Amino acid sequence: MEKYKILFVCLGNICRSPAAHGVMQRLIEDEGLDSVIEVDSAGTYGGHQGQLPDHRMRRHAARRGYDLTHRSRPVVQNDFTHFDMIVAMDDGNARDLKWMARTDITHRLVMMGDYLTPGQKHSYVPDPYYGGP
Ligand code: 4NP
Numbered sequence: 001m002e003k004y005k006i007l008f009v010c011l012g013n014i015c016r017s018p019a020a021h022g023v024m025q026r027l028i029e030d031e032g033l034d035s036v037i038e039v040d041s042a043g044t045y046g047g048h049q050g051q052l053p054d055h056r057m058r059r060h061a062a063r064r065g066y067d068l069t070h071r072s073r074p075v076v077q078n079d080f081t082h083f084d085m086i087v088a089m090d091d092g093n094a095r096d097l098k099w100m101a102r103t104d105i106t107h108r109l110v111m112m113g114d115y116l117t118p119g120q121k122h123s124y125v126p127d128p129y130y131g132g133p
Contacts, residue, residue, distance in 0.1 A: 013043030046074030
């Protein structure tokens with residue numbers, strides 16, 4: 001059976017999307033779904049390519065039992081056809097993805113904010129890069 005493929009996307013692929021990727025990977029492993037679901041993450045900006053997640057995100061992830069070892073990579077054209085579901089962290093990511101894609105991705109593109117518990121301060125996942133810890 002073809003795997004169902006999920007890609008988490010943020011701007012730099014060093015904070016939000018590698019965290020989502022690491023948490024989802026754990027959920028998939030815990031449920032024994034490795035052979036059913038594939039997960040990855042990428043950034044719309046490639047300036048951090050090859051880097052581990054930001055030290056702040058790694059520290060906060062480690063505190064919660066997640067060892068984030070993904071290396072940042074930019075979104076590539078193949079991602080728009082390879083992945084069944086592309087999860088954007090904020091409206092800027094969604095706008096950039098639609099702009100980059102040479103195919104119609106509306107049926108694959110979803111917002112991480114749609115999965116947040118209602119009543120949160122934000123309806124999207126804010127860019128944490130310049131926000132301290
Ligand atoms: P991320 O955070 O999109 O959650 O990985 C950022 C990382 C780097 C930059 C911005 C946001 N940057 O401008 O380099």
